[in-house]
Amino acid sequence: MKKEQNPSIRQVKIYSIVTLILIIIGSGVSYWTAGRIDFYTKAVMHTSEVLQRTDQLYSSILERETNIRGYVLTGNKDFLTHYNQSNINAELLLTQLQGLTLNNATQQNNIEELRGLINARVRTFEATIGYMNENGSLDGFLDSTKANNALQGYKMIKSTVLRINEVENKLFRESNQVLINNINALPFIVGLISVFSITIGLVTFFSIYQYNKAQLLANKEITLFQEKLRDQIKLLDDSNKELEQFAYVASHDLQEPLRKITAFSDLLNEQYSDKLQGDGDLYLNRITAASVRMRLLITDLLEYSRAGRVxxxxxxxxxxxxxxxxxxxxxxxxxxxxxxxxxxxxxxxxxxxxxxxxxxxxxxxxxxxxxxxxxxxxxxxxxxxxxxxxxxxxxxxxxxxxxxxxxxxxxxxxxxxxxxxxxxxxxxxxxxxxxxxxxxxxxxxxxxxxxxxxxxxxxxxxxxxxxxxxxxxxxxxxx
Missing domain, CATH: 3.30.565.10 (Histidine kinase-like ATPase, C-terminal domain)
Structure with a gap:
């Protein structure tokens, strides 16, 4: 039957395996949490960048409105230079916003709507600039309908920009909340795994101590057993020597009467074989053969007893x-x-x-x-x-x-x-x-x-x- 394994070493193995599993789980969870933190950090930064570009676009729109008013009121063409630059900046910002929101269909629709409103507004401005350049003033060009349309167009642009910002602000709040939750959870997860690992490590250390203590006792028992075994081997060796001596003496003492039996059998055969009646001759031959076989058997037994000694x-x-x-x-x-x-x-x-x-x-x-x-x-x-x-x-x-x-x-x-x-x-x-x-x-x-x-x-x-x-x-x- 197989000897049962020491309970302490079994505990050491179990605790070591549990510790390793906890470390692996903790590392996996930490890696996963760190990945989520990285993902949502990038998401927050991305949303912040979209909001920044939207603010810049709206500022560019306001700047264009201001430049058109300045040109109409003063006739100074420096305002047109700034106006044209505002148009270029707005187009660039719209392209950037489209690139930043490729994975958001809602924002893509909002930006396309904003582009259409801006282009409509630009066409109105171009018509105003053309009339101003030809006539030197806007007399006869402006009326209440155009004024209302211009105001309505500006309001629609502002509403669309606010809608874009609202979507991004919602995404920002959601991503930021998840990011904060993951950042707060990471120390807790690592700490919890560390506490478990340290606890099991201490238990493992205690089990090792118990195992070593049991091993020392076992070593003492083994040493005592080895000493007893050496004594038993010495006794067995002495016993074997005594048995060998006994076998030698026994074979020597037994061969002497066998020699006499053989000698007397030979004498009987030589001197009285003609006088033996019935089966007497057969019996005599059997006695002689048995004594020879007995002598051979005793000799072989003696050799066998000596064969095992080194x-x-x-x-x-x-x-x-x-x-x-x-x-x-x-x-x-x-x-x-x-x-x-x-x-x-x-x-x-x-x-x-x-x-x-x-x-x-x-x-x-x-x-x-x-x-x-x-x-x-x-x-x-x-x-x-x-x-x-x-x-x-x-x-x-x-x-x-x-x-x-x-x-x-x-x-x-x-x-x-x-x-x-x-x-x-x-x-x-x-x-x-x-x-x-x-x-x-x-x-x-x-x-x-x-x-x-x-x-x-x-x-x-x-x-x-x-x-x-x-x-x-x-x-x-x-x-």
Missing amino acids: DPEQVKSVNLSQVISEMLEDFEITIQDKAANITVGKLPKVKGSDTEYRQVFQNLISNSLKFAKTGINPEITITSEKASQALVSKYPTLNKNGNYYRIKLVDNGIGFEKEHADRIFSIFQRLHGKKEYEGTGIGLSITRKIIEKYGGIIYAESSLGKGSTFNIILPSTET
């Missing part, structure tokens, strides 16, 4: 090619009897013991020779290669960052079914009866114990009737 003084760099070469020389007669062909490729250097690796490959080769197919010469091939990272990563007991070699021993024997691939390495496990094949069922167990002792693994691949492949993965001596 003696630092015996660990060194081992040349596997040399170990196997020397082992095959001692195995020469057996190999010749079986007419076996053993091919050994280039093998690496690994850490361990010459004697134990000799025992490993002796067990494996003996196993392949023992389970050879009847009537077919045994073929055994031993090769090696660098173990891939993917292969090493498949086995949790191996260091994923380490360098390993993969050594393969392939034979053409009888093989075994895939479901027995792990069972063959268990102690006393046999896939065949004692009458078919000799052995105690301990050899491959000892082999795996030695390989695992030096930081490696061994596994088998096979299918019935198609030979076997034993894979050994061992750490390289290279750094």
Whole structure:
């Protein structure tokens, strides 16, 4: 069952996430509010500019009216110069107002109406100026109708200008109010987010403090546990030494009576075999065979008990090619009897013991020779290669960052079914009866114990009737 996570660190994570979310929300809201402030500031300034141009236009209209009156009353043509300039200024201001109010259809209509009224007024002024230039006075030109029309035209111009200003003043008030609201809201929003962030930050700090406090207590518990574990390991090591000593003494003491049983069985067989009646000879042979098997079993058990112990003084760099070469020389007669062909490729250097690796490959080769197919010469091939990272990563007991070699021993024997691939390495496990094949069922167990002792693994691949492949993965001596 997965250990439940420390509540304090969970709180730290939750508070940190909430703080981050608040900061993001606050930044988003602040950015949005700042955008609105910028937008409505520009809107207020735009409206102010329209009102300014409208005031300038109205001033230009009044100036034109004044210049016309001055010219009519005095005949001074300087007033006409100012009048013409007023017309130019008015046309320019009208064009500017149209450009500033392109997105406001109401104002566009108002400005067009104003332009028409101004042009009508200008035509009246031009007619007055023309008559004045020809006759020197306005006698006979003015009448009550023209005077009323002129007054009405001026009033309409003034009314239209006021209407334009009214629309812009309304827009100005609305934009200005929204601008003020956003400006007032911005400090509140930022302040609120800051208060939340500071509060959660303090809570986070407190949670971290609590977590660190709990971590210190946990570290103390871990230290105590490690000390107890070291003591337990020492006790276990002492116990293993005692068991090994016991196994050695037991095997030594047990072999003595076994030797006597074997010796007396041999004497009985030599001196009294002709006197044994019924099944006596069969029973005697069974006693002898059982005592020999018992002696072999005791020897293998002693080797198995010693296989797992690591003696630092015996660990060194081992040349596997040399170990196997020397082992095959001692195995020469057996190999010749079986007419076996053993091919050994280039093998690496690994850490361990010459004697134990000799025992490993002796067990494996003996196993392949023992389970050879009847009537077919045994073929055994031993090769090696660098173990891939993917292969090493498949086995949790191996260091994923380490360098390993993969050594393969392939034979053409009888093989075994895939479901027995792990069972063959268990102690006393046999896939065949004692009458078919000799052995105690301990050899491959000892082999795996030695390989695992030096930081490696061994596994088998096979299918019935198609030979076997034993894979050994061992750490390289290279750094």
